[in-house]
Amino acid sequence: MYVATKGGERAIDAAHAWLAEERRGDPSVPELSVAQIAQQLTLAVNRVMAEGSxxxxxxxxxxxxxxxxxxxEAVFLIRAYRTTLPRFGASLPVETEAMQITRRISATFKDVPGGQVLGPTFDYTHRLLDFALAAEGAPPPAARVPADAAPAPHVLGLLDRDGLMEPLTAGPETPPDLTREPLELPAARATRLQALARADEGFVLGLAYSTQRGYGRTHAFVGELRIGLCAVEMEIPELGFVLEIGEVELTECETVNQFTGSKTEPPQFTRGYGLVFGQSERKAISMSLVDRALRWEELGEDATGxxxxxxxxxxxxxxxxxxxGFLEHIKLPHYVDFQSELELIRRLRRDTEGEPQ
Structure with missing residues (x-):
């Protein structure tokens, strides 16, 4: 890439070696293991899995x-590795209602079938540095309460039962796979949800925040936020039955949004939806808000710009x-382009009245 710079390939090799040295840090400090990252930096791991697909x-x-x-950069590495993996088939849609729940809350109803489960969350913690975490031999964490394995019906079903929630509509039997097919616009909701699920969390958060500040006319409540393990199943034609091949941790969010009605739809509540790998509450909520904002046309609403x-x-x-990729490419050599721009500016200045020749 910087082949034209002084030193050429030797400079690049030296940069790689320097990077490895910086990555390792002080050799007197024990090296951080992959297992430690996977077990103790789980929220960062979850984000990389979600955005890396x-x-x-x-x-x-x-x-x-x-x-x-x-x-x-970690997401980039994961996506690059993903392209090398063989594809054996497609799993069946996961049943989030049968999720082994570790966290489940609703901001719309206090008492919900199956109860509310606070689970592991920063929501009720004080934002104060815990210096005990920096001490050697810190006390072990409190014992974990086993999650309730009983199925928990979705909270929005309560509104649906009373006819106050927009009915669910079936999506395509085989939705497009955004990881294998390029994005085409206009995009159906299934494609939009895929794009949002692997989108940058900060970007989606900013868009979601804008809808709450009035740029989208969607006043939302969190109907339900649930986190837990879902079984992944595949139908094996040779065997003639469905086989469970593993389980994944998911965060699912359904928002309840006001809808005053349109020429074709009566006043009712509408849905926003988010589903993300791992415990990724901020991303799932943001995704559901943006999903609802993007549905203005199908609901017969007016766009606000x-x-x-x-x-x-x-x-x-x-x-x-x-x-x-597009942003960082500008730090690569653009010597020829810049020389042409430089010559253009010099010529324009020579042609400008009053400028020295």
């Missing part, structure tokens, strides 16, 4: 270590790997 905590942890903690309602803007800019 690959559920593998160990590989995500390895990517984080290799990237020196740069999560976007908000960025979160512009599907082309959202989907064309939400991917952090594409954004990073």
């Amino acid at each position: 690959l559920y593998d905590p160990d590989l995500a942890a390895l990517a984080i270590k290799q990237a020196r903690g740069d999560l976007i 908000a960025p979160a309602q512009d599907a082309e803007f959202v989907l064309s800019h939400c991917d952090n790997i594409q954004a990073t």
